[in-house]
Amino acid sequence: MTVIKVGMADLKVIEAPGILTTLGLGSCVGIALYDHEKKIAGLAHAMLPFSNEVKNNENKAKFVDSGIKLLIEKMLEKGASKEHIVAKIVGGSQMFSYNMELSILKIGERNILATKKVLKDEGIRIISEDIGGNYGRTIQFNSQDGSVLVKTIGHGVKII
Amino acid sequence: MDTGKMDFMIIDALKEIGNIGSGNAATALASMLSTRISMNVPKVKVIEFEKVSTLLGGEEELIAGIYLKLMKDIEGSIMFILDMESALNLVKILLGKNAQLEDEISVSALLEVGNIIASSYVNALSKLTGFKISVSVPAIAIDMAGAILSVPAIEFGLVSDRALFIETVFKQEENLVKGNLLLLPDINSFEKMLLRLGVL
Numbered sequence: 001m002t003v004i005k006v007g008m009a010d011l012k013v014i015e016a017p018g019i020l021t022t023l024g025l026g027s028c029v030g031i032a033l034y035d036h037e038k039k040i041a042g043l044a045h046a047m048l049p050f051s052n053e054v055k056n057n058e059n060k061a062k063f064v065d066s067g068i069k070l071l072i073e074k075m076l077e078k079g080a081s082k083e084h085i086v087a088k089i090v091g092g093s094q095m096f097s098y099n100m101e102l103s104i105l106k107i108g109e110r111n112i113l114a115t116k117k118v119l120k121d122e123g124i125r126i127i128s129e130d131i132g133g134n135y136g137r138t139i140q141f142n143s144q145d146g147s148v149l150v151k152t153i154g155h156g157v158k159i160i
Numbered sequence: 161m162d163t164g165k166m167d168f169m170i171i172d173a174l175k176e177i178g179n180i181g182s183g184n185a186a187t188a189l190a191s192m193l194s195t196r197i198s199m200n201v202p203k204v205k206v207i208e209f210e211k212v213s214t215l216l217g218g219e220e221e222l223i224a225g226i227y228l229k230l231m232k233d234i235e236g237s238i239m240f241i242l243d244m245e246s247a248l249n250l251v252k253i254l255l256g257k258n259a260q261l262e263d264e265i266s267v268s269a270l271l272e273v274g275n276i277i278a279s280s281y282v283n284a285l286s287k288l289t290g291f292k293i294s295v296s297v298p299a300i301a302i303d304m305a306g307a308i309l310s311v312p313a314i315e316f317g318l319v320s321d322r323a324l325f326i327e328t329v330f331k332q333e334e335n336l337v338k339g340n341l342l343l344l345p346d347i348n349s350f351e352k353m354l355l356r357l358g359v360l
Contacts, residue, residue, distance in 0.1 A: 008210070008306070008313060024219035024306015027314055047314050095311050096227055096299035107314050136307025138220055153222055153303055 003140075009062035011044035013074040016143040025091035025137045027108035029064060029115050032088045032139070033071055033124065034146035035080035041143035042071040048107070049114030064114040072122060087119050088148045088160055089129045090139050097134060108132070128160040167206050173357040177288055178202035178326040181281030181341065186330055188276050193253065195332055202328040209323045212309055212342060216241065219306030226274025227311065228298045230282065233291035234353060236345035237312045238282060240274040242337070247302070249335040261302075271300040281326070281341055289356040316346045 006012045006022040014020060016039035022030050025045065033042040044067040048054060051063040060066035075085065092112035112131050119126055130137065130150045140149040151157050182202045190197040205215075213219045224247040226240045242250060244261070251259045251266040254273060259266055275298040286293045301308050324343040329336055345353055 008310065024213065024304040024308075024310070026304075026307030026310035028310050047310070093307070095301045095303065095308055134301070136304035138304070138306075151220075153220075 006043045006045050008045055009047050009059055011042065011061040011067055011071050011074070013040065013042040013071065013078055014143050015040050015078060018143050020141040020143065021139065023138045025139065026093060026095045027091070027111065029092045029108075029111040029131075030090040030137075030139050031064070031068060031071065031115055031119075032090070032141045032146075032148050033068075033075060033085050034088070034141075034143075035075060035084045036086070036146060037084045038078075038080050039143055039146075040075050040078050040080040041141055041146065042075045043139075043141050044068065044071045046111065046115075049110050064111055065118050068115070068118045068122065072124075082123070085124050086146075087124050087126045088141075088146075089115050089119075089126055089131060090137055090148065090150055090160070092131045093133045093135055093137070095134060095136070130158065130160050169359050170206050170354060171204055173354070173359045174206065174324055175202075175204045177281065177284050177324075177343075178204040178328070178341075180288070181284035181326065182328040182330075182339075184280035184284055185277040185328070185339075188280055189253075189273070189330065189332075192273075192276070193332075195253075198331045200329045202326050205325040205327075206322050207325055209309075209313060209321050209344070212323055212325065213305045215325065216305045216340070217243070219304060221305045222303065223305045223308060224270055224274075224300065224302045225308040226271055226278060226298050226300050227308075228275065228278050228282075229296035230345070230349075231294045231296065234285070234289075234293045234345055234349045236316060236343070236349050238278050238295070238344065239308075239312065239342040240278045241308075241340040241342060242270070242274075246337045246339065250337045253332045253335050253337070267300060267302070271298055274298060274300065277339060278341065281343065285343070285353075289353055291353070291356065312342075312344050316344060321347060322350070
């Protein structure tokens with residue numbers, strides 16, 4: 001089956017069959033949207049919560065808010081309908097721990113909060129998630145059934 | 161000036177940071193451990209940040225990263241990166257040949273020595289530029305390269321920016337440690353640095 005790679009600050013949409021993959025998610029968040037009826041899958045690998053918090057924001061896929069909106073748009077273009085789209089979210093971990101409370105280091109958590117808020121505003125339900133912790137994750141999102149395989153180093157493999 | 165020639169001049173100026181930094185690091189290690197540490201001539205590269213993980217063996221490659229933030233005249237971050245074989249060899253140099261990477265003390269030892277090595281480069285940079293640079297407390301992560309590198313990427317919005325990559329092989333008896341030093345000044349600091357080094 002074709003495997004299409006989604007890089008950091010990147011997003012892709014495919015129709016079944018095919019797998020979308022993103023490797024080594026750390027504090028970034030992987031947002032997998034799926035239309036069950038049409039078997040259309042979209043995956044975004046966003047780095048930061050909100051595009052209006054940053055000056056340099058041309059790359060929409062870099063941000064949770066603009067990334068999700070663009071991802072939905074691209075899925076609708078391919079024939080998906082919004083009411084059939086559900087979400088699975090992965091990532092948002094904290095790779096380095098410090099004693100100091102630096103807000104930037106909690107970026108994983110902020111990415112997750114932003115993802116949940118934006119999806120709620122868009123009326124898209126999160127049906128499963130694998131988030132937080134202090135380790136990296138690789139995901140494989142199968143457009144045939146919407147399953148998301150999450151691989152880690154030392155923290156197991158699971159399908160969500 | 162075209163980017164190719166520019167990169168060449170930048171690399172020339174930055175090689176000095178690599179040479180002095182690695183020299184400082186080897187000396188610091190040797191005196192800390194009362195042993196002989198030799199090293200090769202460091203390889204210095206200026207690469208796009210997104211290519212760093214490829215250079216390390218891919219986003220899913222298991223690496224150890226010791227991360228410090230740079231503050232004051234230069235802002236950005238610095239990361240000392242080891243592949244697993246080098247991390248184990250370094251732990252053996254520090255704690256003896258029966259040491260295991262899984263031991264908690266090994267991780268603390270790597271953190272401490274990574275801190276010393278990274279600081280050696282920061283001192284070299286500071287000396288060559290005359291800039292005052294201070295560093296944060298160090299932190300360590302052992303995980304997928306992509307996940308570890310996402311931290312500086314997010315912090316400085318770095319996806320397509322350039323990073324300075326210094327590869328040095330340190331040697332103590334039969335133990336080889338390939339240390340990769342990643343210097344990630346934010347965009348303004350990178351320019352400031354090059355101006356001071358006479359490249360721009």
